[in-house]
Amino acid sequence: NRGRRAHLDPTMTLEAWDDDAPVGFDRELWAELCTLRFIADAHNVLIMGPVGVGKTHLASALGHIAVRRKHRALIVRADQMLKRLKAARLDQTYPLELRKLLRVELLIIDDFALQSLDQTETQDIYEIVVERHGVSSTIVTSNREPKAWLDVMADPMLAQSAVDRLQNAAYELVIEGGSYRTRQKPGRAREEVGTEEERAV
Template sequence: MQATIDQLQQMKLTGLLEAWREQQALPTYHDLSFDERLALIVEREYIRRQNQRLQRRLRQARLPVQATLDAVDFDVPRGLQKLQFLEFAQGHWLQENLCLVLMGPTGVGKSFLASVLANHLCKQGHTVRYIKTADLVLELKLSKADGSYPKLRKQLAAYDLLVLDEWLRDPLSLYEAREVLDILDERFRKASCLFATQMPVEQWHPQIQDPTLADAILDRIVHDAMKLSLRGESMRKLTSKLNKQQENNHEFKSGEEPQSGATQNSKPKAQKGKGNEGN
């Protein structure tokens, strides 16, 4: 039997091996048929491999925050409709190679919501790359210097979803616009992009130095793109207000006067988790 164990280890079937050892150790499995036990063993290996692939996709995505759908606050008045957002999370637009433009003022939650969508789509099996537009331009420039440009271009074309955060926050020079256009052109109607931006679509054109390149870039985005426009106060500002309100309520209920020298434990603090909006 040791030879079989060695073979399983060499083939890196660790989930299968762990499940077999578990069945050998626990009498509860002994009453099962061979087919039932085999099915459980194979299922363990399958789940292990699926989890490995998911973790690989999440690392590849380079999301700024690992946030899930249940962390989204749909009660905040900012123009975010729950049914519409959940529909985006299903990823049907990726199958049609469409783009999504997420617009709104600073702090309203664009990057967070883009991360939520990207995280959920990774879990559905899609490949994603999340990058700020300025970082993309820099990465392309550096890749030309070290000879990895063709490889990077191939990678950027292959992702099911390319998320460009802070889209057109800074104006694009002639050189930068050419580089961005090349990336968008390779993905046009072949794969999806998500643009998170402070700039309304009608203000995009002046942000691109060359008018001809601006026309070409916008032509590949705006006509078929779905749009989600957000509004309202900064989520960080709203969270700060809520925290202060909770602190005041706590002081009122406890019958204590606010003290400037209060210790950290004397007031409740908002829990800061990597999946919370506004943090």
């Protein structure tokens, strides 16, 4: 199963997105992204917005569309990816780990710049971005704007170079509004059609 190999959450598909969620974004841009033309053009997608608005779901939905169309994709959480690369340096498997991230047509880096990046982590991000630039597409989700990424990366020059490359060839989808996650709570549907007592539980 391509979706499983890509580490995509099977529940985070386009069909499963709740259109009644109290969040807003550019639907015309979203429709364009769903065509996956950005992959053919080796362009990137930056999905930004506060915590809980559905960034990961939308990024994953694009991943699911990609694997259905036979593209190789992979979703990774930024902190876990960087930890793996650090560990790979110690056991001499770094080239192999890096190659896994470079060979896919669509790499989704989730929750980027959530915390500070040290010199090694900044170097790794730089390597990934530079090697993929103009060759393959990268989707990045973050609750910070790109200019704020520079503040959490250790090496200013490498950071600027990486962020410039990511942003210059990128579509930027900004999500605003309330929390999407509250709409996914177990029992929400029952509460909405239940009694006042049930709603109060």
